[in-house]
Amino acid sequence: QSALTQPRSVSGSPGQSVTISCTGTSSDVGDYNYVSWYQQHPGKAPKLMIYDVSMRPSGIADRFSGSKSDNTASLTISGLQAEDEADYYCCSYAGSYTWVFGGGTKLTVL
Amino acid sequence: EVQLLESGGGLVRPGGSLRLSCAASGFTFSSYAMTWVRQAPGKGLEWVSFISNGGGSTYYADSVQGRFTISRDNSKNTLYLQMNSLRAEDTAVYFCAKKTDQQEFDFWGQGTLVTVSS
Numbered sequence: 001q002s003a004l005t006q007p008r009s010v011s012g013s014p015g016q017s018v019t020i021s022c023t024g025t026s027s028d029v030g031d032y033n034y035v036s037w038y039q040q041h042p043g044k045a046p047k048l049m050i051y052d053v054s055m056r057p058s059g060i061a062d063r064f065s066g067s068k069s070d071n072t073a074s075l076t077i078s079g080l081q082a083e084d085e086a087d088y089y090c091c092s093y094a095g096s097y098t099w100v101f102g103g104g105t106k107l108t109v110l
Numbered sequence: 111e112v113q114l115l116e117s118g119g120g121l122v123r124p125g126g127s128l129r130l131s132c133a134a135s136g137f138t139f140s141s142y143a144m145t146w147v148r149q150a151p152g153k154g155l156e157w158v159s160f161i162s163n164g165g166g167s168t169y170y171a172d173s174v175q176g177r178f179t180i181s182r183d184n185s186k187n188t189l190y191l192q193m194n195s196l197r198a199e200d201t202a203v204y205f206c207a208k209k210t211d212q213q214e215f216d217f218w219g220q221g222t223l224v225t226v227s228s
Contacts, residue, residue: 032213046155
């Protein structure tokens with residue numbers, strides 16, 4: 001149950017696009033199309049942004065998109081806005097009703 | 111509106127025990143599996159435990175296996191986490207979260223802080 005690997009930080013200017021990677025193994029990210037992404041503002045609860053690799057829950061802006069290739073998933077945020085500044089966590093189902101999260105990426109909007 | 115409200119956190123000595131609760135409302139609690147996720151201070155999220163909608167199936171992260179017990183009372187719309195033999199590394203904010211019919215968590219509580227220290 002090793003954590004998925006995410007960059008510690010990414011940054012971008014308003015209006016730009018950023019991509020956050022999430023690397024796992026053939027036992028989690030590579031084996032299941034059950035990658036989800038969560039946004040967490042300081043002191044707040046995580047919020048589901050993407051599920052099943054690329055699906056957006058109701059109410060989530062289409063500026064947020066997800067993809068996966070082999071053992072690496074990615075979250076892309078286009079048209080960056082100030083309110084997008086937060087920590088982002090990927091999560092993958094790992095089988096047998098277990099899950100593994102990434103270490104988190106701090107997004108800074110310059 | 112879905113609401114999840116955790117309680118029961120606090121300061122406990124190493125080796126001690128604590129029981130967390132998560133009161134659910136706004137959805138049919140008995141129809142959904144639930145999970146606990148924790149976050150150590152300044153650290154990332156860590157999945158802790160899962161329980162099926164009926165409570166018959168439970169699973170744990172290796173880090174808490176044998177020390178933590180997840181349970182639920184569907185008549186009270188409440189999820190629990192019994193934590194025994196607590197260690198300093200268990201210090202974290204503990205979130206309860208509702209699992210969807212797929213494999214993600216769509217609603218989270220605000221968390222309750224557990225501090226293990228002498």
